[in-house]
Structures are given as C-alpha cells and as structure tokens.
Amino acid sequence: MNRVRARRNRRKPSPVRSTRRKTAGKRKRGKTAPKPVTHSQVAWKLGRNVAESGLVQQSEEEQLALQRHWAASLRQSGKGVAADNYSSRMKSFLAGYFSVSGREIPNWLLLPTERTVGAVVMVMNEEQSLCAAIEELERLPLQEIVVIVNGSTDNSLHNARNSGRAIVLHYGSPLGHDVGRAIGAKVSVSEIMLFVDADIPINAEKLLSFVQRIDGGLDVALNDLTPFIGYFEGRDEVTMLKEFLNRSIQREDLSINSLTAVPHAMSRHAIEKIGAANLAVPPKAQAIALKSGLRVGVGGSVDVITRNRARKSNTGAGNEMIQLIVGDHLEALGWAMGSSEPRLKYADTVRMRGSN
Incomplete structure (x- = not known):
C-alpha cells in the first residue's frame, strides 16, 4: 500500500495545473499580458x-x-x-x-469619405439663425459653402459675408428656397452636396450620416421624418401627397420622406441626372430620381417639423406654402404619368368600357 501511494506522489502534474501555476507565478512577478491597443x-x-x-x-x-x-x-x-x-x-x-x-483642439468634425463635400444654404430674412447655421457647417471640412441670400430685408446678407468660407450669391428679389437650391446645385462643384435652410441650424454631427450614405452608394439621401409624424388621420394634405407620390412610383418604403424637407444630400451624379433646374420643384425632382433608377433612401432623421419657423406664408389652413407644395406635387405626378403610363401603377378595374 505504501508503494502505491509513493508512485502516485511521483506522478507528473497535469498540463492544466502546470499552466495555471506558471501563469500565477507571472502574475506575482508582474508579467501580465499587454493590453490590446484601442x-x-x-x-x-x-x-x-x-x-x-x-x-x-x-x-x-x-x-x-x-x-x-x-x-x-x-x-x-x-x-x-x-x-x-x-x-x-x-x-x-x-x-x-x-x-x-499644444494648440487648443478646434470643434471640428472630420468626414468618413475621400470625396469632396459641399453645402448649399437657402436664406431669406434669417439674420437671427444664419450665423449659427453657417458655424455648424464650418465645423465640417467642406470644399464649398454656397449661401443663396434672396429677398432679404434684414442683415442676412451682411451676416453671410462675415463668414470667411461662404460663397455668397445675392438676389434682391425673393426666389424661394427651392429655386435657391437649384441655383446652388448649379454653381457648386463638390462630389457630394448637402442642402440645408438657414432658419434651422443643424448640428454638424447629424449631417455625418447623410454624407456617409451618399459615399456608401446612395444618390439621394432624404431626411426621415416618419418618427415625428402621427397617425394618418392627423396628417395634413401635404404629408398625404408626399406619401401618395412615393407609393405611385412604387417606393412605399420611402413613406412621407421627400426632397421638400431638409437636410438632404445628393451625389454629383444625381444632380446631373435630375438636372439642377428641376430641383426648383422638389417633388418633381424626386419623381425624376425614382423613375431614372437613381438610388434614393434615407440618410438620417432630423426633427425640422417642431423647429420650423412660423411665418405668415406657412401658417393657417390652405396657406400660401401649402398651396405651393400641393401644386408642386401635382406637377410631379403629371410628369410621372407622362413619362410612363397615364395611371402609373393603378389599374383601371372598376369602369365598364365595353359597348352595350
């Protein structure tokens, strides 16, 4: 019996226990594995x-x-x-x-793309918010910031010119945001263009995803407003028309999202394919983009509804802005029907057309 116990005591320690002992010894001597570099x-x-x-x-x-x-x-x-x-x-x-x-780090953001990026800013009497809007854009390494000041009677032009990087185009008469967008797209040269309005300063961080989506393959990156819209019964005629246009061109996935809302982004290829002049009618530009096979999707989600500045032209039932946007959607639907079938995707299955 004593011999059997002696043999057991002479057995080699198991590899697992030996490894644990060595590791424990290294820990005691301070020889821990180096932390991975982040x-x-x-x-x-x-x-x-x-x-x-x-x-x-x-x-x-x-x-x-x-x-x-x-x-x-x-x-x-x-x-x-x-x-x-x-x-x-x-x-x-x-x-x-x-x-x-040793200099202080500027409040800059760098973009996730090697392509050139620019921005178009529409301005009409926005002296109170214009500087903040441009300052956010200046945090980004943009090749160009094209500011379209039109019909302004306040200090908007002066404030725009105070920017060391803005290219300012001034028009004494009101053009409207949509026409200003078309002009900015025409004169710009960057491969990716952001479109914003001066009345709603948008944090530069929220614009990163729009650039990333275009760089990743989209031609048009829309602002996703679906999280900020309630049930169908509470929607106005403009919101209904936006969704109807998308559904009519078989892009139900786009829901209410439209080029009428900022911010959005486009590739240079999209601008050339759509035609800069057509950007003056955003729903028509969207219809052209969808029917032309351009890749259209959402680029981010920014609440511009609750932040939209109340004006005489955009408040009240049937106001001037609503009438303009409704007319733009009718023009877009007319173009879409003329470019394909008169009834788009909607089949005529109700009326009896046979002779009696």
Whole structure:
C-alpha cells in the first residue's frame, strides 16, 4: 500500500495545473499580458504622426488637409463611419495632431469619405439663425459653402459675408428656397452636396450620416421624418401627397420622406441626372430620381417639423406654402404619368368600357 501511494506522489502534474501555476507565478512577478491597443489610441498616434511628419503644408487649408489624411487612414484600415466609436476615433486623431503644437483642439468634425463635400444654404430674412447655421457647417471640412441670400430685408446678407468660407450669391428679389437650391446645385462643384435652410441650424454631427450614405452608394439621401409624424388621420394634405407620390412610383418604403424637407444630400451624379433646374420643384425632382433608377433612401432623421419657423406664408389652413407644395406635387405626378403610363401603377378595374 505504501508503494502505491509513493508512485502516485511521483506522478507528473497535469498540463492544466502546470499552466495555471506558471501563469500565477507571472502574475506575482508582474508579467501580465499587454493590453490590446484601442482604435482611438491608433487614431491618436496617426494624428500625431501627421503633425510630426509635416504632412500638412503651410500653403494648405489645415482642416481640409486633415480631412484628406483622416479619410486615407480610414480607407487603409477598412474602418469607416459604420465601425464602432467613429466619433471617439476621429476626435482622438485631432487630439493627436494638435498635441504636437499644444494648440487648443478646434470643434471640428472630420468626414468618413475621400470625396469632396459641399453645402448649399437657402436664406431669406434669417439674420437671427444664419450665423449659427453657417458655424455648424464650418465645423465640417467642406470644399464649398454656397449661401443663396434672396429677398432679404434684414442683415442676412451682411451676416453671410462675415463668414470667411461662404460663397455668397445675392438676389434682391425673393426666389424661394427651392429655386435657391437649384441655383446652388448649379454653381457648386463638390462630389457630394448637402442642402440645408438657414432658419434651422443643424448640428454638424447629424449631417455625418447623410454624407456617409451618399459615399456608401446612395444618390439621394432624404431626411426621415416618419418618427415625428402621427397617425394618418392627423396628417395634413401635404404629408398625404408626399406619401401618395412615393407609393405611385412604387417606393412605399420611402413613406412621407421627400426632397421638400431638409437636410438632404445628393451625389454629383444625381444632380446631373435630375438636372439642377428641376430641383426648383422638389417633388418633381424626386419623381425624376425614382423613375431614372437613381438610388434614393434615407440618410438620417432630423426633427425640422417642431423647429420650423412660423411665418405668415406657412401658417393657417390652405396657406400660401401649402398651396405651393400641393401644386408642386401635382406637377410631379403629371410628369410621372407622362413619362410612363397615364395611371402609373393603378389599374383601371372598376369602369365598364365595353359597348352595350
């Protein structure tokens, strides 16, 4: 019996217990496994390397130069805006860059694309909100900010000209937001264009997804207003017409979403395919986009309904704005019927057409 016990005591320890003992010994001696490097740490080092290597030339516009290096790093790493912690990684990149000079980090946002991006801003008597709207756009590395000031009798023109980056087009007579959008699209050159109104400043963070959707393959990225609209019985005639137009062109998935609402974004290809002049009638432009096979979807969801500035022209039943938008939708439906079948998708199954 004593011999059997002795043999058992001489047995080798199991590999599992041996590994645990070695690991425990390393922990005691402070030899723990190194923590994995986070994406934000990698971004910080990349930003610092851009600064230390002098990759941003003095002749370059700093924000646009940083955008170029940031977008290139996203392509090389394969991690775009859809990856986790995009915002923190982008901010870490900026922090790493400005850590070299010790300067305060600007409140900039970098875009998840290597394509050029611009914006069109429609303005008519928006002196109180215009500066805030432009300031949000200036946080983005935009190639151009085209401001269409029309029919303004306040200080809108003066405020627009105070921006060091805005390209200001001034018209003494009122054009309307839609005509201003068409003019801005015509004179702009960027590959991706954002469209906003000066009366509703939109946080730059909310515009990122619109750019990302266009860069990802959409031609038109609409503002998704469905979360802010109630039941059908509570909708006005304009909202009903928006959905009817989409359903008539067999895009029920778009629901009430339309080019009549900002913000939205378009590719340069979409602008050329639709025709800049047709953007003056947003529902017609949407019908052309859908019937032309352009890829149309939602780019984000921004509440511009409760924030819409009340004016004499857009308040009250049957107001001037409602009449204009209803007329635009009728024009869009007329164009759609003329471009395909007179009844669109709706079959004539009720009337008896045979002779008696």
